[in-house]
Amino acid sequence: MLKATGAIGASMLSSASGAAAPMAEILEGTGPFGAGMSRTRISALAATMASIGAAWVAHAQPESPIRQPDPGRGAVIAAQAVAPGVLACAQCHARNGAGSDGSGAFPRIAGQSAWYLAKQLRDYASGVRLNAVMAPIAKALSSDDIADVTAYYASVNAPYPPSARPDPALIKHGEQLAKTGNAARELQSCDNCHGPGGAGEPPAIPYLAGQYARYIATQLTMWQRGLRDKNPDAMADVAKRLDTQEIAAVAAYFQQVDAPRVAARQLTRSRGSLP
Numbered sequence: 001m002l003k004a005t006g007a008i009g010a011s012m013l014s015s016a017s018g019a020a021a022p023m024a025e026i027l028e029g030t031g032p033f034g035a036g037m038s039r040t041r042i043s044a045l046a047a048t049m050a051s052i053g054a055a056w057v058a059h060a061q062p063e064s065p066i067r068q069p070d071p072g073r074g075a076v077i078a079a080q081a082v083a084p085g086v087l088a089c090a091q092c093h094a095r096n097g098a099g100s101d102g103s104g105a106f107p108r109i110a111g112q113s114a115w116y117l118a119k120q121l122r123d124y125a126s127g128v129r130l131n132a133v134m135a136p137i138a139k140a141l142s143s144d145d146i147a148d149v150t151a152y153y154a155s156v157n158a159p160y161p162p163s164a165r166p167d168p169a170l171i172k173h174g175e176q177l178a179k180t181g182n183a184a185r186e187l188q189s190c191d192n193c194h195g196p197g198g199a200g201e202p203p204a205i206p207y208l209a210g211q212y213a214r215y216i217a218t219q220l221t222m223w224q225r226g227l228r229d230k231n232p233d234a235m236a237d238v239a240k241r242l243d244t245q246e247i248a249a250v251a252a253y254f255q256q257v258d259a260p261r262v263a264a265r266q267l268t269r270s271r272g273s274l275p
C-alpha cells in the first residue's frame with residue numbers, strides 16, 4: 001500500500017515524466033488527477049495525498065479491485081457487437097485501432113493508454129463528452145467490458161496509414177505552436193503536456209503524434225464550443241486561445257510528426273514497462 005501511495009505522489013508531481021506508468025492500474029476508475037492542475041496545486045495535493053495514503057488508494061478503486069483487465073476478452077468485444085443494435089468497435093476503429101477508413105472521422109485508439117480510453121468511454125456514457133455515435137455504445141458496456149476492451153486497444157501496435165503531404169508552411173507553423181506555444185498570448189506549448197513530439201504522457205494525457213488531423217481539429221473545436229469535458233479543463237483553455245488557422249496548423253503537424261518512431265515508446269509506456 002505504501003508503495004502504491006508513493007507511485008501516486010511521484011506521478012502526480014511529474015505529469016511531464018515517465019513516472020506515471022503505474023498510475024494506470026492504481027487510478028483505474030477515478031477522475032483525472034495531475035493533468036489540468038498547476039504545479040503548485042499538484043504539490044499541495046501530493047502532500048495531502050501522502051497523508052491520506054492507503055485510504056485514498058482503497059477509495060480510488062470502488063469496483064472489482066481484484067479483477068485484472070482481460071485484453072483477450074477485450075479483443076472479442078472489439079470484434080463483436082456487445083449488445084443488440086450496437087456496432088462492434090472494429091467497424092469504425094478497425095481491429096487494430098488505427099481507424100477503419102483513414103479519413104479521420106474515426107480516431108486512432110491503438111496504443112493509447114487504457115486509463116485514458118476508459119475515461120473517454122465513461123465520459124461518453126455520462127454525457128460529459130458529447131457524441132451521438134459513442135454515447136449509446138459506451139452505455140452498453142459494463143465496467144468490466146470497458147476495462148477489457150481498453151486493455152486490448154492499449155496493447156495494439158498498429159501501423160500508421162500514409163497521409164497526404166500537407167502544406168509545408170502549415171506544418172512549420174503547427175510545429176512552432178506545438179513546441180513553443182505563444183508566450184504573448186499565454187498559449188503554452190502542446191508538448192508541455194502531451195510530451196515531446198506529442199508522444200503522450202500516459203496515463204492521463206493522450207498521444208497526438210500520428211492521430212488524424214481531421215479528428216484533432218474536430219476535438220479542438222468541440223472544446224472551443226464547450227462540447228467536450230471540462231474535467232480537466234486544461235484543453236478548453238488551450239483550445240480557446242487558438243484561431244481556425246492555428247487549429248489547422250497543429251492538427252496537420254501532429255498527424256505527420258514522426259509517428260512510427262514515437263509509437264514504440266508510447267506502446268512500452270502505455271503497457272507500463274518503462275522505469
Ligand code: HEC
Pocket residue numbers: 077078082086087088089090091092093105106107108109112117118120121129130131133134137141149150206218
Ligand atoms: C459507428 C462507429 C463507431 C463504433 C462502432 C465505435 N466507435 Fe468509438 N468513436 C467513433 C467516433 C466517430 C469517435 C469520435 C467521437 C468524438 O468526436 O468525440 C469515437 C471515439 C472513441 C473514443 C475516444 C478516443 C479518443 O482519442 O479520445 C474511444 C475511446 C472509443 N471511441 C472507443 C470505442 C470502443 C471501445 C468501441 C466498441 C465498444 C467503439 N469505440 C465503437 C465511432 C465509433
Ligand code: HEC
Pocket residue numbers: 032035036107119177178188189190191192193194204205206208215216217219220229231232234235238250251
Ligand atoms: C495543460 C496541459 C495541456 C496542454 C498545454 C495541451 N493539452 Fe491537449 N490534452 C490535455 C489533456 C489532459 C487531455 C485529455 C483530456 C481528457 O481526458 O479528455 C488532452 C487531450 C487533447 C486532445 C484529444 C485527443 C484525443 O485523442 O481525443 C487533443 C486533440 C489535444 N489535447 C490537442 C492539444 C493541442 C493541439 C495542444 C497545443 C495547442 C494541447 N493539446 C495542449 C492537456 C493539455
